[in-house]
Amino acid sequence: MTTNGEAWHADDQALRGLVQGTTGPVAAASLEAHLMRCETCRAQLNTLALDDSLERTWLLVRATVESPEPTGVERLLQACGMSEETGRLLAAVPAMRGAWLLGVAVVMAFAGLAAAFSGNLGIGLFLLMAPLAPVMGVAAAFGGDADPAQEIVVTAPYSAGRLLLLRATAVLLTSAPIAMLVGLALPGPGWLTIAWLTPAAAGIGLTLALAPLTGLTNAAASIGVVWSTLTLSATRAHDPLVVVDSIGQLTCLTLVVIAAIAIVSKSRILELPRRQKQ
């Protein structure tokens, strides 16, 4: 009878003693044991223990529960020692998302297939696509409309330069391995696997350097057109590898340096107003 929680209830005085901490140890232990089985006494104790701090705690619980769960990519980046904020900014880079990776993989796979059937044309296609994929990725990562995290990026208390490097690295890290894998499978010379990296770097650098003048998307598009023309005409002349021979590599390296200087000097100008406060 006394254990079913219905026949017997603690009175207010006993419960109040529990709230105030004046009840003796044995009495308190017995009361606490009863509470676990008795809904009525719990409800009664709730009314006696009511205070503002419970409502504040609830707001904290709700805030925690409502904050979005980190995605798989974010958790992976955090596991690699990245801060939560950096992880979120990176995970929001379009190149980090499945659709983008799938697109790059499919295009590269087609280039690989084409190379398997008709040597030069396939190599030409590979050389056309491999450097352009990261360039387009960077354009998408900084391209305003195409970037769903644009507003976060604009308001993030990050130096523009650091953010730029961070996100460009993310793009390269996701695009480069796919292109390298396809390059390995191609019939051409072994160095083809990495030969496209310098044109890619030059493309990214020029895109970022030209962006303030022409807009990011336009810069990426013009570079795409120039690069396509070069590789396609080289392919038509039966040697697509010309675009990545030693002269091509040197030209690209020079462009990388020029672009880097342009970007660094520009970002210094961009950040000057922020640093005046120091």
Add this chain to the structure above:
Amino acid sequence: MRGPELSDAELVARMCARDEGALRTLYERHAGWMSVRLLRRCADRDVVTDTLQDTFVAAWNAAARFRGEGEVASWLWGIALHRLISRVRTRGPQGARLGPALLSPQLSDASAEDDVLLAIEYSDVGSALARISPELRVVLQATVLDGLTTREAARLLGIPQGTVKTRLVRARASMREELA
């Protein structure tokens, strides 16, 4: 039992479907008495508040793991007790003050009129428990009444696990002596 109102178990089931209203109702039903019990074990309100927050966030995330065996109240209390231990532990030794349940210095601070309902207070066991030293009683409270392992009790009380064990042995011996 409670008419159209949902039972605790039904609320937990709804929490699995990410129903925030269910969590709110569960909080209203259980946060109050849980904070009273937590404050009896830890006198720092900040720690108790953090523990309460941890507990309901954990319950929200682990709602799917509640299999409907036993009472939701016991399930929540189990979470709360373990959260309290880890909160006290992260504060470091002497970081959190223990509450009256674990610190009662007076042998019997309960007056007779408080405890009509608690016949055990005056039973053999009750008087024996009241006569043993507070250090030993605290260990009994944490292990026997709260159901903690010696390791958990050691963390909560901020004393080495070996000390908990020896005190537990001494407490049992004292109780046996008192009851003989």
